[in-house]
Amino acid sequence: MELGPTGKAILGTLSFGPKTGYEIKSMVDRSTRFFWAASYGQIYPELRRLADAGLIEGTDAPQGGRQRKEYRLTGAGHEALLRWLDSPPETYEMRHEGMLKVFFAGGLEPAGQVQRLRDMAEQHRRKVSALREVEEAAGKSPDSLPYLVLRFGIESNEWIADWCEREAAARWNRVAAPRT
Numbered sequence: 527m528e529l530g531p532t533g534k535a536i537l538g539t540l541s542f543g544p545k546t547g548y549e550i551k552s553m554v555d556r557s558t559r560f561f562w563a564a565s566y567g568q569i570y571p572e573l574r575r576l577a578d579a580g581l582i583e584g585t586d587a588p589q590g591g592r593q594r595k596e597y598r599l600t601g602a603g604h605e606a607l608l609r610w611l612d613s614p615p616e617t618y619e620m621r622h623e624g625m626l627k628v629f630f631a632g633g634l635e636p637a638g639q640v641q642r643l644r645d646m647a648e649q650h651r652r653k654v655s656a657l658r659e660v661e662e663a664a665g666k667s668p669d670s671l672p673y674l675v676l677r678f679g680i681e682s683n684e685w686i687a688d689w690c691e692r693e694a695a696a697r698w699n700r701v702a703a704p705r706t
Contacts, residue, residue: 527579532572537607544598636701647690
């Protein structure tokens, strides 16, 4: 079976231990969503596909009258995860609406162009704040690979915010500042 992006994320999440679909989504929202998001609409069909392929197995685990199924990796699922982890990354995709707006902002007045850069800086500052909250809750273990990825998120968003602010100031000075 060819693993899709959501399948890879699910297998990786289940490598930390058995989880329900809801728990998988919650873990994604607290960790990987900053660089690899997955919606319920992606997770639940993929859970069925992975189970049909024998990579995971689900057992009924009702809680408080609610039907739940808890999933865990099978041996084949663990092997599929290791094969994927043991290969170089194939995909790099960055979807950033702020950059798309800046790219097409030539039709705006200079003040609008600068404002798009400032908006983007603010968006990245908010992301840094959210990631720092995750950092505080998770603790700071320099040997932890999830912490390493968290630091990447914090530092790259700080850099992007700083870049936006520098470029907004430079653009304002070049294009919009009154000439004397």
